[in-house]
Amino acid sequence: MDKYKREDWRNSNFSNTFLLTKFMLRRERFIALAWIIIFNVVVVGLVPGMMLAIDVDARVELASMMELPAMIAMIGPAFATIYEGFGALYTNLIFLFSVLTIGIMNIFLITRHTRADEEQGRYEVVRSLPVGRLANLSAAFLTAIVVNGAMSLIMGLLMFAAGDYSMGFAPSMLWGLIHGAVGLAFAALTALFCQLSSNSRGAVSYSFIALILFYFIRAAGDMNPDMAVLSLLTPLGLAVHAAPYASNLWWPLAVLLGASAAVAAIAYRLSATRDIDQGIIPARPGRAEASALLSTATGLSFRLTRTALILTLIGVFALGASYATILGNVDEFVATNDFYRNLLLTPAGIDFEAAEGMTTEELVTVLNAVVNAAGFNLTQLFASMVNNIMVLLTLAAPLLFVLRAKSEERAGRTELILATPTCRFKYLAGFAAISFAASLLMQIVLAVGLHSIAQGVIPNPGDLTLAFLFESAIVYVPAMWTMSAIAILLIGVAPKATGIIWAYYAYTFLVVFIGRLAIFPEWLVYTTPMGFVPQLPMDEVNPVALVLLTAVAAALTAAGFFFYNKRDINAVTHV
Amino acid sequence: MQYSVEINNVTKNFGKFSALKGVNLQIQEGEVFAYIGPNGAGKSTTIRVLLGILQSTSGTAKVFGKDAWRDAVEIHKKIAYVPGDVNLWPNLTGGEVIDLFVNLRGSHNKDLRKRLINDFNLDPTKKCRTYSKGNRQKVALVAAFASEVDLYILDEPTSGLDPLMEQVFQECVLEQKNRGKGVFLSSHIMSEVERLCDRVGIIREGEVVQVGTLDELRHLTRYAMTVATERAIEGLDKLDGVFDITKEPGGLHFHVDTLRMGEVVNHINQFGIKKLESTPPSLEELFMQHYKKEGA
Numbered sequence: 001m002d003k004y005k006r007e008d009w010r011n012s013n014f015s016n017t018f019l020l021t022k023f024m025l026r027r028e029r030f031i032a033l034a035w036i037i038i039f040n041v042v043v044v045g046l047v048p049g050m051m052l053a054i055d056v057d058a059r060v061e062l063a064s065m066m067e068l069p070a071m072i073a074m075i076g077p078a079f080a081t082i083y084e085g086f087g088a089l090y091t092n093l094i095f096l097f098s099v100l101t102i103g104i105m106n107i108f109l110i111t112r113h114t115r116a117d118e119e120q121g122r123y124e125v126v127r128s129l130p131v132g133r134l135a136n137l138s139a140a141f142l143t144a145i146v147v148n149g150a151m152s153l154i155m156g157l158l159m160f161a162a163g164d165y166s167m168g169f170a171p172s173m174l175w176g177l178i179h180g181a182v183g184l185a186f187a188a189l190t191a192l193f194c195q196l197s198s199n200s201r202g203a204v205s206y207s208f209i210a211l212i213l214f215y216f217i218r219a220a221g222d223m224n225p226d227m228a229v230l231s232l233l234t235p236l237g238l239a240v241h242a243a244p245y246a247s248n249l250w251w252p253l254a255v256l257l258g259a260s261a262a263v264a265a266i267a268y269r270l271s272a273t274r275d276i277d278q279g280i281i282p283a284r285p286g287r288a289e290a291s292a293l294l295s296t297a298t299g300l301s302f303r304l305t306r307t308a309l310i311l312t313l314i315g316v317f318a319l320g321a322s323y324a325t326i327l328g329n330v331d332e333f334v335a336t337n338d339f340y341r342n343l344l345l346t347p348a349g350i351d352f353e354a355a356e357g358m359t360t361e362e363l364v365t366v367l368n369a370v371v372n373a374a375g376f377n378l379t380q381l382f383a384s385m386v387n388n389i390m391v392l393l394t395l396a397a398p399l400l401f402v403l404r405a406k407s408e409e410r411a412g413r414t415e416l417i418l419a420t421p422t423c424r425f426k427y428l429a430g431f432a433a434i435s436f437a438a439s440l441l442m443q444i445v446l447a448v449g450l451h452s453i454a455q456g457v458i459p460n461p462g463d464l465t466l467a468f469l470f471e472s473a474i475v476y477v478p479a480m481w482t483m484s485a486i487a488i489l490l491i492g493v494a495p496k497a498t499g500i501i502w503a504y505y506a507y508t509f510l511v512v513f514i515g516r517l518a519i520f521p522e523w524l525v526y527t528t529p530m531g532f533v534p535q536l537p538m539d540e541v542n543p544v545a546l547v548l549l550t551a552v553a554a555a556l557t558a559a560g561f562f563f564y565n566k567r568d569i570n571a572v573t574h575v
Numbered sequence: 576m577q578y579s580v581e582i583n584n585v586t587k588n589f590g591k592f593s594a595l596k597g598v599n600l601q602i603q604e605g606e607v608f609a610y611i612g613p614n615g616a617g618k619s620t621t622i623r624v625l626l627g628i629l630q631s632t633s634g635t636a637k638v639f640g641k642d643a644w645r646d647a648v649e650i651h652k653k654i655a656y657v658p659g660d661v662n663l664w665p666n667l668t669g670g671e672v673i674d675l676f677v678n679l680r681g682s683h684n685k686d687l688r689k690r691l692i693n694d695f696n697l698d699p700t701k702k703c704r705t706y707s708k709g710n711r712q713k714v715a716l717v718a719a720f721a722s723e724v725d726l727y728i729l730d731e732p733t734s735g736l737d738p739l740m741e742q743v744f745q746e747c748v749l750e751q752k753n754r755g756k757g758v759f760l761s762s763h764i765m766s767e768v769e770r771l772c773d774r775v776g777i778i779r780e781g782e783v784v785q786v787g788t789l790d791e792l793r794h795l796t797r798y799a800m801t802v803a804t805e806r807a808i809e810g811l812d813k814l815d816g817v818f819d820i821t822k823e824p825g826g827l828h829f830h831v832d833t834l835r836m837g838e839v840v841n842h843i844n845q846f847g848i849k850k851l852e853s854t855p856p857s858l859e860e861l862f863m864q865h866y867k868k869e870g871a
Contacts, residue, residue, distance in 0.1 A: 119704070199704060201666070285700035286667075290674030294667075300675060304664065412662035415628045416715075419656035419728075420679035423648045569628045571662070 013132040013272070020131065020139035024113050025146060032147045035105050039151070040158055043098050047162040051086050053339055059089055061336040061360075066092050070325040073219040076240035077231075079247060085166025087245030091175065099239045100211065102151065102179045103186035106144060107207040110187050113140040115194040115203045118277060127276065137191060137271050141264060144187040152180030167245055174253065175244040181256035185235040186211070188263035195270035198279030235259070297422045301430030304408075305401050309438055312397040316390070316442050320449025323386045327464075328457030330382045335363040344381050346518045347388075348538045350374050379463040380537045383450060384472060388516070388535060390446055391476045392509050395483055397442065399501060402435035402487050406498050412571035424565050432488055432557060439480035443473040472536035478549035479529035483508070485556035492563030495570065504528075578640075579604045579726050579757045580625065585634035587620055594620040596781040597634065602774075604725075607748065607758040609768040612778035613866045618761045619659065621778065622730050625759075626656060638726070652681065655719035659731035659761075661711040663703035669714045670699030676718035688721040694743050709735035720747045726757045733764060745770060765858035777865045784865060789858070796861050797830040799854040800839075805847030814839055826850060 025032075054062065059082050065071060066078040066089075076096045080088035114137060117123040126136060156176025160169050186207065193206040214234035221231025222240075231237030235256055242252040270280055293299040326333060334341050335354070345352055352370055354363055371378050405428055408414045417427055447469035454464050487501045494500070508528040515525045525531035529552075532545045580602040587595040595617050602608045612618055623629045624636050627647030636643040638650045655676075663672050673692070677683055692699055695713045703711065712735050719727055733744050741764070748758055748771050762768055768775060775792060777785040785792060797818065802808070803826030811817055811827070816835030821828045826849075831839050836853075843851070856864075 199702070201704070283701075283705070285698075286671070286702055288668070288670040288699045290671040290678070294671055294675040295678035297679065303667070412658070412660060413664065415623070415626070416656075416658070416662070416676070417679065418628055418647070419626050419651060419654075420676060421648050421651040421681065422679055566630075568630060569623075 013134040014138055015132040015135060016130060017132065017135040017138045017142070020126070020135050021142040021146075024139050024143040027113075028109070028143055028147065031109075032150070035147075036151055036154055039101065039105075040155060043094065044155065044158040044162050046094075047090065047159070050090060051164060054086070054089075055338075056082070058337050059086070061333065062089055062093070065329075065333065068325075068329075069223055070322075072222050074322060074325075076218070076237075077222045079243040080245075084246050086164055087167035087171065088243070091243070091245050095175075095178075095244070096236060096240050099179050099182040100215070100236060102148070102183040103211055103235070104208075106148070106183045106187040107190045107204060107211070109144055109147065110140055110190040111194060111200050111203050111207070113143060114191060115197070116200040119200050124276060134268060134271060137268060140191065141187065144184060148180035148183040148187070151183065152176040155179055171244045171248050174242060174248060174250060177253055178239050178242050178244065178256070181253050181260070182235050182239045184260040185256050185263070188260040188267060191267040192263055192270070195267055195274060196280045198277065198281070198283045202279070202281075202283075297417055297427050298430035298433070300417070301404070301427075301434055305404060305431075305434050308397075309401070309434065309441075312394070312438065313441060313445050316394055316445050317449035319390060319393070320386070320446045321453045323390070324450045324453035325457060327379060327382060327454050328459075331364045331368055331378050332360055334378060334382075335367045336360055342517050344378070344385055345371075347384075347516050347535060348374065348376055348381055350376075376537055377460075377463050379454075379458050379460070380468070383454070383464055383469060384535050384537065385516070386450060387446070387472050387476065389513065391443075391480065391530070392513055394442055394446075395480060395505060395508075398435040398438045398480060398484050399487050399505065401438055402431050402484050403491070403498055403501070405431040406491050406495055409495065409569055410571065415569050415571060418569060425561055428488070428491070428561060428564050432484070435484040435487075436481055439477050439484065440474075443477055443480075444470070447473040468536065471541065475536065475541060475546060476530075476533050478546050478553060479533045481553040482529035482549055482556065485553040485560065488560035489556045489563075490560070492560035492565075492567070495567070577604045578602060579606070579638065580608075580759060581635075581637040581640075582621070582625070583635045583637075585621070585624060585631045585636050587617075587624060587629060588632045593632075594781055595624070595631070598778070598781070598783050600776055600783060600786065602757065602759060605752075605755045605757050606774060607752050607760065607772045609772035609775045610759060610761040610778065611763070611768065611775060611862060616778045617781045618778055619730055620781075622656075622728055622759070622761065625728065626651075626654075653725040654728055655680065655722045655724045655726075656728045657712070657715040657719050657730065657732040659734060661708075661715045663706070663711055663714060665704035666702060668700055668702055669697060669706065669710070672703060672714050673699065673718045673721065676715075677721050680722040680724065682723040684721060684723065688717065691717040691721055691747075694747075695740060707735065709737065709740065712736060713740065716744060716747070720751070724756070726759065727751060728759045730761045731763065732760070733762070733767065741767065765862065769858055777862070779865065792861060793855055794833045796856045796864060797832050798836065798856065799828070799830055801828050801850070801852040802826050802843055802848065803850040804843060805849060808843060808846045811839075811842065814842060 063078070063080055063082050066075065066080065072078060075093060078092060080092035082089075114123075117126075117136075123136060127133075153176060156173040159167060159175050160172035163172065189210055190203060190207045193210075194200075194203040197203045197206060214236045218231045218234045218237040218240070221227050221229065221233075221237055232241060238252040238256055242249045274280060293303055334344055341352065348371075350370060352367060355366075358366070368378065371381065405414070414427070418424060447466065451464065451466045451469050455461050458464060483501070483505065486504065487498065490498045490501055508530055511520060511524050511528055512530045514520060529549060532549050534540060534542050534545070578601050580600060582598050582600040585595055585598045586593060598617070598621055600621075610618055610621065620629065624631050625638060625643050627644045627650070630644050639653060641650050643650065667675070670692075673688065677688065695717055697710060697713045697717060701710075703714070706714065712732060716732060719729070727748075733741050736744060745767060748760070751758060752771070758771070760768070760772065769789065772789075774786065774788050776783055785795070801823070808827060811829070812820055814835070815838075816832035817839060818830045819828075831853075840851070
């Protein structure tokens, strides 16, 4: 660099930045639009419904629930009281996860336009054009600014439009702008990691590790007043500290933007000094030889899905454990919240109307009496609901594992394996076995996760034994297997239409979840495998139904294998 | 004579499109056979039928006397396949993929593996995502040649290799040929075909239009000739099999059908030959002729 005059350096390094930005925005337009629409539909779209659904009593309850240490660890410090109105409560509840999601959007956005392009050789082509050395990075930043800016403004305006009196214009804009600022902070950080790592996978991994660390550092800071400053050292802590609709602090916004600019400057500095395709951290050499695992096709299937399987199990455990944190005061929660009460009591066939003018304590007493009279206890009913919802949420994982057989085929890698003395049966069986095993493992881990925390928080640990939790989780396995088996059948019969399983999954989700509220006709749940699963403690374990369900899964799987053996293997790359 | 590959009247339809329209091929054991033809002619489809990855619509395809579809697993114990587009697992290293393929084929010769990795100048510790097309091909080639098999099915295996590596590849093929192993090679690189192959089959629009040794194929084409004579040649344009006559400073230049060569030389001889140069058609010319020709 010292060979060249400083002015030259400055002029030539940024030339054509704006043209590149236009090009990037063009590539980004559908993805960005999808993010903005879906994100706003979910986050802002919840506002009117929740505003109506949560009455004054529920708001008091919600505010006090958010003061629990477990909740503070999960969603940040409790800043909302009933006096600030719905806006503050809602923000307190979802703000952390909402800004975190925008962070994730930016991790992918920046990686896509910098390191991933470089890795694919596209950046090389761009650099061969009369384009400055730092133009691409600058264009990526400008793109991030435009996308985050649009997200911020649209979100702020929508929040203002959707909100009640407690959600004024300026706080709504703060709400939106903090999202954008956190987004830019992660954009800058990801850009830095894109210089450090020599490949996009590394850059994304580093960024996610940073995000997770920020989350936990923030949790530590939020939970211990002595270490409160820790929280403010992270973008997530800063964002929550701004507390829109409550304290309405604007300085975290300035700090976030300033810090983003500083990190971006470091990224520029590193980008200017490194060579194309190189990272500041040299790539670690991998294994020169395969482990014993890679001596069979089944071993390969396991190797390909191993990381995802481990992450899924950790996720299931963590979700189960975090659901269990609510178990400590589930009776208060259910007594005062209509929605949860319906979700919990309707499937048990218990009718409970809260009488006017009762205190929460009286409500809890009455409620427990009613539930106990029906032969249940609330803790078990709650665990049953968690099981039900968790299965609906996590069912995607075993489906993804078995559908890997099809994505391998599309990527042209299946034929490489089938050109060796590996029969198709064995090849497909590897993915099927992992899918089936994953369902079983996930349910075991869920029971253990629930149990681990539940024992510490529920008043009467005997209500929720590990045996009960195992039993109520494992009864779902045949239904989960049936879903995987349908996917296998599709892989065998209609490999181009495996998307059908996702539609059926969405349908199952809807019917079973909303089915809990007894809105749909009852027979509808029997159009999904989940309908045949006994929900403990309300239902008895029905071995016949479970065996039949397993038999159906086995039959569908066998049919899938039969047709897979007969059809052509099609890679998309070939004609 | 034993056939390693026997394809009888194989057709393959994809919906309304027929990729193969009755392909016939017989390849002898230990033979290096070149399978050439323009893009989209059906080379890869033929190979994938041979591998039992696609099922032929009609006809029979046999490898080592066994049915390519039904006995695929048995057959695959004795073959190694390298595709033209080598798609590998981005998060496995080259070394891991080589071991995977060799393990699946059931033989493991560590010294051979080491030597091949060295010859092909491959870094086996890198993740496949970082490999260029050429390096991915090297991974598949090392895995193929490190396996103990009787037939190598190679589908444009060197399209991403540099000339030095192309040389290494050719040495590998010749080594296997000397050991009596067969090779079924689809290729666009004529020098490769000329140096390695015993016989050539040309496929066009789903039909095999020519099969034979290179010499046999040359017989079906034209030589380029330049002739200088004492007296002006008369009546040359009236002879059958003479084309494209042009006058050049060194003499007359024209093309002759190989089969008419004798008659033409006899005719020219009457005019007192001072100089006669004949150039056999280059492989490129040979193939271009077949690629472009309407029908066989």
